[in-house]
Amino acid sequence: TQLLEQSPQFLSIQEGENLTVYCNSSSVFSSLQWYRQEPGEGPVLLVTVVTGGEVKKLKRLTFQFGDARKDSSLHITAAQPGDTGLYLCAGARHYSSASKIIFGSGTRLSIRP
C-alpha cells in the first residue's frame, strides 16, 4: 500500500504567523490534491497540482508539488482563525480506466486569535 505521510499531525499557532504543512511519499503520483475538512462535514477540495514543480496560490495559501511528483507542501501566510481545520493531502494515480486515490492522515490546524 502506498503511503502519504503528513507532518505535522497537529499545529497550533498564533494569528498572523506563517506555517507549512508537508505531504511526503516514496511513490510517484499523477496528481496531488489538498482538501480542508470542517467538523461534521466532508472534505472540500482546495487545489489540484499536476506538474512536477508546480506552484499554485489561493489567496494566502501556496501549494507546491515536488519536482519528482512524490511530495507536496502547503504554506499559509499570516494565518487567520478562519484557517482552522483539518488539512488533507491526497495523491492520485490514474490508469487507463481507473483512478486510485490515497489520502494522508491529515494535519489538524488551530489558529489562536
Added chain:
Amino acid sequence: EAQVTQNPRYLITVTGKKLTVTCSQNMNHEYMSWYRQDPGLGLRQIYYSMNVEVTDKGDVPEGYKVSRKEKRNFPLILESPSPNQTSLYFCASSSGLAGGPSDTQYFGPGTRLTVL
C-alpha cells in the same frame, strides 16, 4: 444545488445486522467512491465506481459491498457488520477521474456508524 447526500447521518447497530448506507448525487457524475475515516489513518477508499455497473475495490474492501445500478446512486452495504467497522463514512463523486486536473471530487456530509 449540486450536492452529494448520504443517509442516515448517524447509525448505531449491533454486530451481524445487515445495513445499507445510501449515497446519491445530482451532478450526473460518472465516478463515485466510498471512504472510511478513522483517527490517525485519514480517509481510506473502500470501493469506487467508474460508471453504471462498473465497480472496483479500493484499499479496504473487506466486509463491504457496493452496487451501481443507476448513475446517481451508489449504496454501501454491510452484510454482517462488526465492531471494527465503526467509523465515519464518506461518499464522493466527480465528473471524471477523481484527482484529475480538471475534476473536483465532491464529498457527502458523512455517516457516523457505530457497531456494538
